[in-house]
Amino acid sequence: MKDHGKITAGLAALTAAAAFGVSAPAIQAVGSQIWLPRPAATTVEPAVLNLAAAQEAVGAELFRRQCVACHGAKGAGDGPAAPVLTPPPADLTDAKRMGEVIDEDLAKIIADGKGSMPAFSKLLKSAQLDALVRYVRSLSAGEGSAKGDSEER
Numbered sequence: 694m695k696d697h698g699k700i701t702a703g704l705a706a707l708t709a710a711a712a713f714g715v716s717a718p719a720i721q722a723v724g725s726q727i728w729l730p731r732p733a734a735t736t737v738e739p740a741v742l743n744l745a746a747a748q749e750a751v752g753a754e755l756f757r758r759q760c761v762a763c764h765g766a767k768g769a770g771d772g773p774a775a776p777v778l779t780p781p782p783a784d785l786t787d788a789k790r791m792g793e794v795i796d797e798d799l800a801k802i803i804a805d806g807k808g809s810m811p812a813f814s815k816l817l818k819s820a821q822l823d824a825l826v827r828y829v830r831s832l833s834a835g836e837g838s839a840k841g842d843s844e845e846r
């Protein structure tokens with residue numbers, strides 16, 4: 694099992710390396726940790742970071758198509774349809790509110806709908822729900838630490 698994990702990690706590294714245009718021999722695999730030759734200053738393992746970014750991009754596209762009409766382009770609850778909805782669409786940029794909801798509940802709300810929000814379970818596959826959850830998370834996290842001090846509101 695453990696060895697299988699290593700092989701999978703190795704393949705992930707090769708795939709990530711191809712995506713980064715990095716040649717395979719430049720990769721060092723130490724145990725299950727993979728190090729790609731990227732500029733340092735991150736504690737997140739680069740291959741994982743790459744997959745997370747890809748998932749977030751998928752979520753962003755789905756959000757643009759399915760959610761902005763109500764939630765607005767940045768998720769602040771101010772889409773074109775917002776004025777006619779009571780209660781209004783949730784402000785997904787509200788870090789305090791979002792901090793109180795776990796990922797499973799976010800996925801469930803998106804799948805089952807809430808109030809005047811329609812259910813998306815028939816339209817979206819579970820991987821797409823996961824991508825949306827990741828993207829919705831990013832709306833209240835901001836880019837990097839750019840919105841990190843929004844806590845003081």
Ligand code: HEC
Nearest residue numbers: 759760763778780781782783802803807808809810811825
């Ligand atoms: C037709 C308008 C509409 C669309 C489209 C819509 N929503 Fe909503 N959404 C709402 C409304 C209204 C609420 C608040 C419901 C309530 O509180 O009763 C809400 C609530 C939410 C919440 C709950 C937040 C919380 O604090 O509990 C999440 C998460 C959410 N929407 C995500 C999404 C995502 C992701 C999409 C796209 C897949 C989406 N919504 C599409 C109207 C919409």
